[in-house]
Amino acid sequence: MRIRGPRRVFSQVLLAQLAIVTGVTALATGLFLALFSDELDEQAMRRALAIARTTAAEPRFAEGVRTAPPSPGGPVQAAAERIRRASGAGYVVVMDRRGVRWSHPEPDRVGRRVSTDPSAALSGREVMEIDVGTLGRSARGKVPLRDGDGRIVGAVSVGIAYGNVRDGLLYSVPVLLACASGALASGAAAAYLVARRLRSRTHDLSFTDISALLAEREAMLHGIREGVVALDRRGRVRLANDEARRLLELDAADTGRPLEEVLPPGRVRDVLSGEVTGPDLLAVSGGRVLVANRMPTADGGAVATLRDRTELELLGRELDGTRGLLEALRAQDHEHANRLHALLGLLELGMHEEAAEFLAGAVGVRRATAEQVAGRVHDPLLAALLVGKATVAAERGVELRLAPDTLLPDRLVDPRDLVTVVGNLVDNALDAACGSRGARVEVSLRAEGRTVVLEVADTGPGVPAGWREEIFTEGWTRKESPAHRPRGIGLALVRRLAERYGGGAGVEDRDGGGAVFTVVLPDALTAPAAGGGSEEGSRGGGSAPGGGAVLGRPR
Numbered sequence: 001m002r003i004r005g006p007r008r009v010f011s012q013v014l015l016a017q018l019a020i021v022t023g024v025t026a027l028a029t030g031l032f033l034a035l036f037s038d039e040l041d042e043q044a045m046r047r048a049l050a051i052a053r054t055t056a057a058e059p060r061f062a063e064g065v066r067t068a069p070p071s072p073g074g075p076v077q078a079a080a081e082r083i084r085r086a087s088g089a090g091y092v093v094v095m096d097r098r099g100v101r102w103s104h105p106e107p108d109r110v111g112r113r114v115s116t117d118p119s120a121a122l123s124g125r126e127v128m129e130i131d132v133g134t135l136g137r138s139a140r141g142k143v144p145l146r147d148g149d150g151r152i153v154g155a156v157s158v159g160i161a162y163g164n165v166r167d168g169l170l171y172s173v174p175v176l177l178a179c180a181s182g183a184l185a186s187g188a189a190a191a192y193l194v195a196r197r198l199r200s201r202t203h204d205l206s207f208t209d210i211s212a213l214l215a216e217r218e219a220m221l222h223g224i225r226e227g228v229v230a231l232d233r234r235g236r237v238r239l240a241n242d243e244a245r246r247l248l249e250l251d252a253a254d255t256g257r258p259l260e261e262v263l264p265p266g267r268v269r270d271v272l273s274g275e276v277t278g279p280d281l282l283a284v285s286g287g288r289v290l291v292a293n294r295m296p297t298a299d300g301g302a303v304a305t306l307r308d309r310t311e312l313e314l315l316g317r318e319l320d321g322t323r324g325l326l327e328a329l330r331a332q333d334h335e336h337a338n339r340l341h342a343l344l345g346l347l348e349l350g351m352h353e354e355a356a357e358f359l360a361g362a363v364g365v366r367r368a369t370a371e372q373v374a375g376r377v378h379d380p381l382l383a384a385l386l387v388g389k390a391t392v393a394a395e396r397g398v399e400l401r402l403a404p405d406t407l408l409p410d411r412l413v414d415p416r417d418l419v420t421v422v423g424n425l426v427d428n429a430l431d432a433a434c435g436s437r438g439a440r441v442e443v444s445l446r447a448e449g450r451t452v453v454l455e456v457a458d459t460g461p462g463v464p465a466g467w468r469e470e471i472f473t474e475g476w477t478r479k480e481s482p483a484h485r486p487r488g489i490g491l492a493l494v495r496r497l498a499e500r501y502g503g504g505a506g507v508e509d510r511d512g513g514g515a516v517f518t519v520v521l522p523d524a525l526t527a528p529a530a531g532g533g534s535e536e537g538s539r540g541g542g543s544a545p546g547g548g549a550v551l552g553r554p555r
Contacts, residue, residue, distance in 0.1 A: 049141030072107035090161035091492030233300030403444035432460025
């Protein structure tokens with residue numbers, strides 16, 4: 001039967017830490033005992049050597065070896081035994097040059113040769129060693145024995161029984177084990193506290209559960225269609241999923257870098273950094289309209305979500321345009337009904353020539369408007385937009401006209417971008433001019449090389465100097481937002497598109513009152529074809545005073 005270990009992180013970490021603490025404690029104790037044992041051996045040998053030196057320094061031992069034979073009751077034996085008992089040594093052996101003992105703890109061994117080789121000491125060298133002799137294992141010290149003239153007449157060997165050394169070691173073991181047990185208990189308590197804290201941080205999940213959650217998180221983050229950006233407390237990008245990288249134009253190398261280094265100054269960076277707060281904040285990044293939400297985290301960082309609502313914004317603007325066109329068509333329906341009634345009356349009165357003239361005039365105005373726009377703006381998409389805006393302007397009581405210098409060839413790199421810019425500026429100009437005296441909006445579109453310059457002037461109240469930068473900020477508006485979408489994104493989108501082309505957008509006062517919005521789009525036109533004809537186009541029909549073309553007159 002297979003024994004399974006614990007699955008919880010708390011239990012696994014606790015057991016691992018206890019095993020580590022126990023192993024480290026046992027290893028440290030073993031190493032200490034080994035080093036302590038060596039230290040005790042060293043101390044015992046040095047002590048034996050010191051006793052031997054002291055004994056050899058006594059002149060009577062050298063004199064006794066020279067003048068009297070070895071005897072168990074002789075003066076050398078008696079003096080050596082006194083030193084042995086006083087010092088606590090295991091033995092003090094005095095020998096002559098032949099290695100014959102003159103003293104020994106066992107008197108019957110006096111007069112016999114020593115059991116170990118005395119040649120090193122008899123040659124004049126001092127010796128420290130652990131050796132085994134007739135009295136067992138001992139720590140030994142051997143020194144030469146010299147007479148008054150310095151001649152070697154023998155040697156002194158002192159031994160300390162190894163049992164004494166072992167007793168010192170064993171005496172220290174309980175204290176050492178007590179210290180080791182205390183260290184082990186402290187380590188176990190610390191391991192328990194660490195494991196308990198880890199359990200609270202991991203919610204008592206197993207490693208397999210954590211691994212599965214991590215895999216699920218990665219799949220979820222990179223599978224959802226919302227951008228997710230995680231920041232640490234220092235404002236560095238900690239995580240960005242695939243959608244966030246697409247929306248913010250980031251790459252993998254940007255992870256770990258400060259937000260100021262990976263995003264240009266603007267509302268997006270202000271929202272992500274927390275300088276601008278609030279729910280569902282609008283921002284523009286690279287021509288995309290984003291809705292951002294930021295949630296702080298407990299560690300001082302934050303998680304921000306980004307939703308791409310560019311298509312929704314475009315649909316909302318199309319809905320606004322459709323509603324305007326419906327209102328214009330409804331008004332035209334009434335106007336056409338009135339004209340038909342007038343035409344029917346002329347026919348019933350038999351005024352056929354007058355009826356024909358009346359019908360030709362009504363049709364000619366519409367045709368002239370389309371021809372005037374097409375003659376000055378050669379791009380069909382942009383021309384259609386201006387024709388539609390002319391109808392809306394006429395219905396709202398605003399005169400929409402093209403400036404005399406308007407001339408745009410059909411060489412736009414991306415007509416949709418210019419449609420977005422013109423549509424936003426004309427809508428805002430109509431809103432501003434509506435209700436003013438002599439309500440009028442004038443549009444100037446001209447090409448300067450490959451650069452498109454757009455100017456939209458209105459007769460509205462103008463823009464105060466303090467607002468001329470603020471109005472291009474996402475979310476800024478003085479109008480009431482419709483139910484289907486928030487306002488305050490149009491001018492921000494205009495500036496972002498201009499900056500994407502390397503240009504810019506700004507606003508100034510108009511002579512006589514109102515405002516003039518200017519947008520410069522470098523490289524918005526492709527190079528002209530070689531040998532191409534003139535792009536001047538037709539300027540005829542319906543010219544306004546000063547050479548401009550009136551597209552829609554208020555009714």
